[in-house]
Amino acid sequence: MARPIWTGVLTFGLVTLPVGLYTATEDHTVHFHQLQRGTSDRIRNKRVNERTGKEVDSDRIVKGYELEEGEYVVVEPEELEEIAPGRSKVIDLAGFVDLHQVEPVYFDRTYYVGPRGKEYVKVYELMRAALERADKAGIATLTMRGKEYLTALRAQPGVLVLHTLHWADEVRDPARVVDQLPERRTRTDSKELRTAEQLIDALTIDWDPRDYRDTYEERVKRLVAAKRKGEEVVGEPEPPEATNVIDLMEVLNRSVEESRSRGRKGGGGKRPARRKEAEDLASLSKAELYERASDAGVPGRSKMTREELIEALERQGAAA
Missing domain, CATH: 2.40.290.10 (Ku70; Chain: A; Domain 2)
Structure with a gap:
């Protein structure tokens, strides 16, 4: 413990x-060392006297509060402890x-x-x-x-x-930090507001933190593995363009319809045959299976083995 x-x-x-x-x-972040380009030589940070350029031992370092440029009040560590x-x-x-x-x-x-x-x-x-x-x-x-x-x-x-x-x-005042915040008297079109609320309602889900993972960390690890093998590294696509205010209502309505269609059981879209789906699943890696399980909303997927992910996705397909 x-x-x-x-x-x-x-x-x-x-x-x-x-x-x-x-x-x-x-912390599970992937950490890198600093190296001199073209070598395997590590770069180290040192405490150096600004005036002499010489390294200083930590036991000879004290804290100084600057009153004016070059004028300091020196405070010893034990003095801070006392207060x-x-x-x-x-x-x-x-x-x-x-x-x-x-x-x-x-x-x-x-x-x-x-x-x-x-x-x-x-x-x-x-x-x-x-x-x-x-x-x-x-x-x-x-x-x-x-x-x-x-x-x-x-x-x-x-x-x-x-x-x-x-x-x-x-905590900073957002009005002093963020440019172009809406003013209090800024009004929102009531029809657009109702449609945005419908979209939020259609996309409402149950919170389960196990449904999410650090995909950037995974991409960093894949990048390192690819470079080690001398393989080509494929970059991520550019973000989509901003929505034009003129098209806002149309985009909102389309978003609501698409989200409702995805949630509708037995609705519209054609589904692949179960046998073909099972063949596809068996050929996928565990990471790819996990991505499909995330899209399908399979509960408890973060703790599943590769075989359990395949079974869960097959059951999901049968239920649909």
Whole structure:
């Protein structure tokens, strides 16, 4: 089992629960080293004195806050430790808010919260179940690794999760960042709006994160494999052109009709014969089978073997 990255207590009114925080996500990004072109020589980053050009050991480096150009206030690491916020090991739930009130832009990182001992499981589950039924998040501050965080505690099935949040002054005002935002008095054609709502309704699906995967990472791996074999690398197609405002209503209507046609059982389009489909499936790689399973909405496909994907796609074809 993983070790907690932080331990302390969670307080809920007069209830105190010893807990630990565990990292909830992991990075699967393909990482590259930097090399000098034409060689296998690694490029390394070094800490170099700007004036002398000489490398400096990390134990001789201090932090400096620049007042004016070339004038600094030097701060030692231990001085920062002494004023670290909150220095206690407490997550004190100050209040509870409706989950929909916390805009997604405020969310930063996510941690699983676990009880520190079997004797605390009952209290833990009581808190989790109460938050789940209330559909609310507990707001608290947390000190971790010399930094203070604003956090939101919420319930998932079987576990409590803690989200670190951005402070209000860290979130940019979109009006100062994004050009050409619609003005408040900008009106939308009611007919176009109703059609757009119909399109959203026709494309509404059940949320299952297992239905999605990092296709860019897969393409990077295929690129590396192809270059290793000396094979030609085929690029991705260009994005489609922007919709002309004049054609907007026509495009919306066509989109609604196409989405409804795909969802209609037994509707219009011809389907390939099942025997031919089975032959096609057997000739596909697991990655290609997975793509077809994604298009067909096969549940649980991310955990299936190649043979299970073929069986599931054949069943899907028979059901259709």
